[in-house]
Amino acid sequence: MLWAMKNAPVIDAEERGVLMALAESAWSDGTDAFPSKKTIAHIAVVDPKTVQRRLRTLTARGLIAEGNQKAAAYIPSWCRPKVYDLLIPYSWYPDVEQVNAERRGRGKPPLTRDSRPDLAPAPPRKTRADKGKPRRKKPSQPEGRGLQVPPVDNEDRGTTSPRGGDCKSLTRGLQDPQPSPDNPPQDTPRPSVRPEDAQSTGNGRTDGESASELSPGVQLLLSIGARKPQFLLTGRTLTDQGLMVTGMLLEGWTPAQLEQVITGRPLPQPVRKTVGAIVSGRLRDANVSPTPSAVAFPDQEGHTATGTSHGTREWIDQGAVDTYREENECDGRDGLCGRPRRPGSPFCWECSSVFGAAAFTQFHNAAG
CATH class of the missing domain: 1.10.8 (Helicase, Ruva Protein; domain 3)
Incomplete structure (x- = not known):
């Protein structure tokens, strides 16, 4: 978690947020992280589509890789997330022997400099194409504000703008003394409506659409x-x-x-x-x-599962899934840990180490 938070060669905050969401559910060696994309998006405060793109870029640059998919085998296949390993460099660990001892307890080979080499620094961020270039100046505004209509000296057609009066005067504003052939009628139908349908239908519709x-x-x-x-x-x-x-x-x-x-x-x-x-x-x-x-029916009497172009889903016994999780998942964090248990213990390796450190501190304080 500290590596993802402080030392990982990421480009921006989105990559760091996705990497921290993976590290939060991984072992101390960075393996077996399989939160769902929705969970990663919630932690990193990004869109799930952004999570998908960032996972691809992190994989391409060697910060993460696909891990052992059997670690998430207990999750139903139709909602099972992909398992990733965080490739934390060997040289970053201050206590690599403790990490290797944990890996040996899980049946995995120890970390080496060859298996976890140092990572390349993050590439430089793309700069804006217009960076350093002067911006265009906005055209100067004419004196005065609002719509300006010059008066028209035309007695037969067009509009006039008389002068004088104040805001309450009835002589202000545009005036149309006629209608003339040059002024289109005000009830011209919209271009999207056929001329034969431009008549009002009498039911409140003006666009020519009938019931x-x-x-x-x-x-x-x-x-x-x-x-x-x-x-x-x-x-x-x-x-x-x-x-x-x-x-x-x-x-x-x-x-x-x-x-x-x-x-x-x-x-x-x-x-x-x-x-x-x-x-x-x-x-x-x-x-x-x-x-x-x-949707397919379960294989019961009187029901048949028929497939369509949308496909069918495998019927899952939720009771069996819950029983399996109760028997194989860690009881730490008030049952919210979710990691596989350590052999012969109701807790995972990480929770066991936390409880062991707390018990040692309590014993030391009592002895002192």
């Missing part, structure tokens, strides 16, 4: 809002979430399943976000998981 042209997702959201007004969406939010619902319908979701996703839980009290944001979050969370019709 019969609504997407299936919008229709489903409107029907849900009609039955449960607290989930009613309108405007741009209705259009955007309608696209999401339409895509999920095409992927195999049924209207009943989507209605359960949206309205299955009541709105939080008090409501601190808009209803559109709440519906968007629930749809986004549901879309991450596989389609319900594509």
Whole structure:
């Protein structure tokens, strides 16, 4: 942990944060670190995509390498993280003999200068392409502020800007004394609307879209809002979430399943976000998981596991996983350590060394 915090040849704070997150769960020799990318992102305060990129760069520069994947074999395969080793140089350890004694207890060969050589210094950070170059000066602002419209001396067409009066005068501002052929009508339809559809439909729509042209997702959201007004969406939010619902319908979701996703839980009290944001979050969370019709059933009587284009997941007995972890994981840190136990002890090597040092200090203080 100290090597990752102070001495590792990293380029920036993101690399140091990722390296420290790995070192926090590794042995003292840097081996068997397998926190998930989500955990690393939480510790380093970066995005999981950034974690993936930084792991690649750290591996390419030789600071870390893929370790023994059997160390995480007790985790189910569908959520098992990759195991990494931190290649801490041999010359950095002030007590390398103690580290090698720990490795011998775990059945691993001792560290040597050949197996853990010194690392190259970090490459220089890329500088900005415009560093040292003078910036462009902004064009000088004309005198006065705001919109300036010169008066137009035209009695037949165009606009006029009369002078005089104050802020409360009715004679200030632009005036249109006619309409003339040179001024386009104010009700010109938008370019995205066909001329034949530019008429108002009488149902409050001005863009030429009739109720019969609504997407299936919008229709489903409107029907849900009609039955449960607290989930009613309108405007741009209705259009955007309608696209999401339409895509999920095409992927195999049924209207009943989507209605359960949206309205299955009541709105939080008090409501601190808009209803559109709440519906968007629930749809986004549901879309991450596989389609319900594509999930495999366990091998039980009356159920068959059918595969789809989305694939199937292996059925995991969570009770067996919990039992295995209780029998094989360290009890230190109030059961939160999670490292494999030392043979013949309920604690791992690191927790055993911590408890041994504490007991020795207590005995020494009592004897003194």
